[in-house]
Amino acid sequence: MDQLIQQFFNIDIMMRAWPTIMRGLGVTLLICCAVIPLGLAGGLIAALASTARSRWLRWPAVALVDLFRAIPPLVLLIFVYAGLPFTGIQLSPFVAVTVAFLLNNSAYYGEVFRAGLISIGKGQAEAARSTGLTQRQTLVHVILPQAIRNVLPDLISNTVEVVKLTSLASVVSLGELLHAADLARSVTYNASPLTLAAGVYLVLIWPVVRLLSRYQRRISV
Amino acid sequence: MSKTTIRPAVNKPDQQNGATAPAKGRPTLEVIGLKKSFGTVEVLKNVSLSVAKSEMVFVLGRSGSGKSTMLRCCNRLEEPDSGDILLEGEQITGRGVNLDKVRRRIGMVFQSFNLYPHLDARRNVTLALRKVLKQSRDEADTRAAAALARVGLADKAGNYPSQLSGGQQQRVAIARAIALEPAVMLFDEPTSALDPELVGDVLGVMRELKQDGMTMLVVSHEMAFAREAADRVVFMADGHIVEQGPPEDIFTNPQHDSTRAFLSRYSYGQ
Numbered sequence A: 001m002d003q004l005i006q007q008f009f010n011i012d013i014m015m016r017a018w019p020t021i022m023r024g025l026g027v028t029l030l031i032c033c034a035v036i037p038l039g040l041a042g043g044l045i046a047a048l049a050s051t052a053r054s055r056w057l058r059w060p061a062v063a064l065v066d067l068f069r070a071i072p073p074l075v076l077l078i079f080v081y082a083g084l085p086f087t088g089i090q091l092s093p094f095v096a097v098t099v100a101f102l103l104n105n106s107a108y109y110g111e112v113f114r115a116g117l118i119s120i121g122k123g124q125a126e127a128a129r130s131t132g133l134t135q136r137q138t139l140v141h142v143i144l145p146q147a148i149r150n151v152l153p154d155l156i157s158n159t160v161e162v163v164k165l166t167s168l169a170s171v172v173s174l175g176e177l178l179h180a181a182d183l184a185r186s187v188t189y190n191a192s193p194l195t196l197a198a199g200v201y202l203v204l205i206w207p208v209v210r211l212l213s214r215y216q217r218r219i220s221v
Numbered sequence B: 001m002s003k004t005t006i007r008p009a010v011n012k013p014d015q016q017n018g019a020t021a022p023a024k025g026r027p028t029l030e031v032i033g034l035k036k037s038f039g040t041v042e043v044l045k046n047v048s049l050s051v052a053k054s055e056m057v058f059v060l061g062r063s064g065s066g067k068s069t070m071l072r073c074c075n076r077l078e079e080p081d082s083g084d085i086l087l088e089g090e091q092i093t094g095r096g097v098n099l100d101k102v103r104r105r106i107g108m109v110f111q112s113f114n115l116y117p118h119l120d121a122r123r124n125v126t127l128a129l130r131k132v133l134k135q136s137r138d139e140a141d142t143r144a145a146a147a148l149a150r151v152g153l154a155d156k157a158g159n160y161p162s163q164l165s166g167g168q169q170q171r172v173a174i175a176r177a178i179a180l181e182p183a184v185m186l187f188d189e190p191t192s193a194l195d196p197e198l199v200g201d202v203l204g205v206m207r208e209l210k211q212d213g214m215t216m217l218v219v220s221h222e223m224a225f226a227r228e229a230a231d232r233v234v235f236m237a238d239g240h241i242v243e244q245g246p247p248e249d250i251f252t253n254p255q256h257d258s259t260r261a262f263l264s265r266y267s268y269g270q
């Protein structure tokens, strides 16, 4: 028992790892700040394209979304980071992570947005267009606000997944939270930094998860 | 709500069965030789119809006869295959037409209301005023208040559609359309999704619009109302207009078999 506490809950070691871990948290948040807004934008574009009337827009969009949903994000990341250099494209770890997660994320956000868009009956667009609103105005003021509200819980869950996904960045030695913790572990020969990192993830994600299930309970009533 | 008895119906002396051009002035809405197919099904087979200024024209016909399709072609929610549609003499079919500009002059009221559920009644009305007519917030609010007052809902401006009865929702939808001061209003079965006790309010609003001189093309099965308020009744069957004329003539002396069959079926309800 003592040994367990010594190995996993060693306060002393946690204190020493604290600055490293906080730097890692900074990188994690930085990845999130890049990948979440870009992924939301990419997802919206994917959703609009995959629900477009023109099949020349629809088919490629659907194919790409399927592709990037099917490829495991770790495989995608390693491919972008270690595969692309063979074509002469050498990306920094941060850019590689952003690109790989952006592709993965746009596909997932895209599916969520698409579900939202098709949940809005076509009477809404017809009513809006009948008053002279343009297609764009109809989308922005009538369709999207309703579509987003209908899929808000899914958008939030997907965002939680993105935060967890960032831990994969440790495989390309980007010093995010998990990588920082693992570094501290290897220096101290003690697992406590990992416990600390788990705690930080928990603090980061738990309130969102809590909020989400409260919201879901409220709308299911 | 005042009754209509004081006012004689307009246009009556000039109307003849099958006439498409009213005697005085240019029609507000003119449909000429309209054809429309869905796939291999020909839904509209050469439909011609005109609606004079301030006229209320009722369109009757069995389910599937093409009434909605014709109405929806008038603001090009449905794209006609051929034929011309003129709004105040101006061609609105064809390629070069700015549809968004045309549509703001044609109000439409739907069977299922189609209010924006995320906006309250006021903002349902102001959205197009702000975005299409580019009015300031104050202008739009003032105009919306007037439109809502006209449909008897001045005190419901802050209610969301889910907080309104069906009849109230439909009246907000009418307010949304009339706020743009359209040249003509299209109604597609405006009361058929309503509980019977709420129908009267909506018809009352339509009656008042007519008194104020609004031009209206109405698809509806409210026979008693058609008889009382319409200037002309048009009967559609199988993608054609088979008969039209003043309501009294159509209801008491229908010429066409399908009109007779239709009326005898509907008169039970009256």
Ligand SMILES: Nc1ncnc2c1ncn2[C@@H]1O[C@H](COP(=O)(O)OP(=O)(O)OP(=O)(O)O)[C@@H](O)[C@H]1O
Residues within 6 Å of the ligand: B038, B043, B061, B062, B063, B064, B065, B066, B067, B068, B069, B070
């Ligand atoms: N978008 C569409 N695609 C294919 N067929 C359609 C479409 N819209 C209408 N139709 C068909 O066209 C015909 C006429 O439909 P329309 O809605 O105009 O009839 P209606 O007279 O309004 O009938 P109702 O009284 O039931 O509303 C019907 O057979 C219908 O199935």
Ligand SMILES: [Mg+2]
Residues within 6 Å of the ligand: B067, B068, B069, B188, B189
């Ligand atoms: Mg119909």
